[in-house]
Amino acid sequence: MTSGLSTHLFETQIGWIGIAWSDAGLARLQLPERDRAATLRRLLATLPRHGNEAVQAVDTLPQEIAEIVAAITRYAAGEAVDLSRIPVDLAGVDEFRLAIYDAARKLGFGEVVTYGELATRAGHPGMARETGQALGSNPVPLVVPCHRILAASGKIGGFSAPGGSATKERLLAMEGVRVGPPPPAQASFGF
Incomplete structure (x- = not known):
């Protein structure tokens, strides 16, 4: 995975989904808003801050993130997909x-x-x-x-x-x- 916090939006059968991740795993998943721009706005507004590190949008995904995107896309198409093994970054959660x-x-x-x-x-x-x-x-x-x-x-x-x-x-x-x-x-x- 990448250092810092990275984001990516992708289109699915249920609409645009946004994700953010850190080295530890998926930190945010934004379900679709009315359009891509609204999904991006909501995602960015809810991101956890990782110190002074900048948030970067990523188009070319690391393999492990591409696999997560593919699994979520299949789920959004109605496929019975097990998402329980996706690593998550829940830093700060009690x-x-x-x-x-x-x-x-x-x-x-x-x-x-x-x-x-x-x-x-x-x-x-x-x-x-x-x-x-x-x-x-x-x-x-x-x-x-x-x-x-x-x-x-x-x-x-x-x-x-x-x-x-x-x-x-x-x-x-x-x-x-x-x-x-x-x-x-x-x-x-x-x-």
Whole structure:
């Protein structure tokens, strides 16, 4: 991987996705906004700062990053892809969130649990609300599959990515999971 923090945007069947990475791994994954420019703006606004190192946009990707892009692109096309082995840079994330993210990464394609069940799996029973808050600040959605976590009632629950719960429902539908009524015909991005 490269030194410092690098970014790259790529087009998928669900829209433009942005990523940022460091030597340690993927630091951010930005789900599609309405267009490429909006995705880039949101990605840059949410990047962690690595000291005085500049953020650089990269067009020619290192092999390991190209493989990550290819896997995410296949996932966005509806392929059952395991993203759990993608290295992540979660520097600055507290121990509770690390435990929640680790438990979420163990969920397979199309597997869903409730916030309470995920909290228990992460070693923090009774902390469903805090689990939802941790997932709301997830820096690498899809890689940490926060869309696979449902409310206690089995309903969709919240989702902090662009498009909110409609996006979450569409991601789950791509994985063969149906929750509640179908999403509305118009979503914030085109899939």
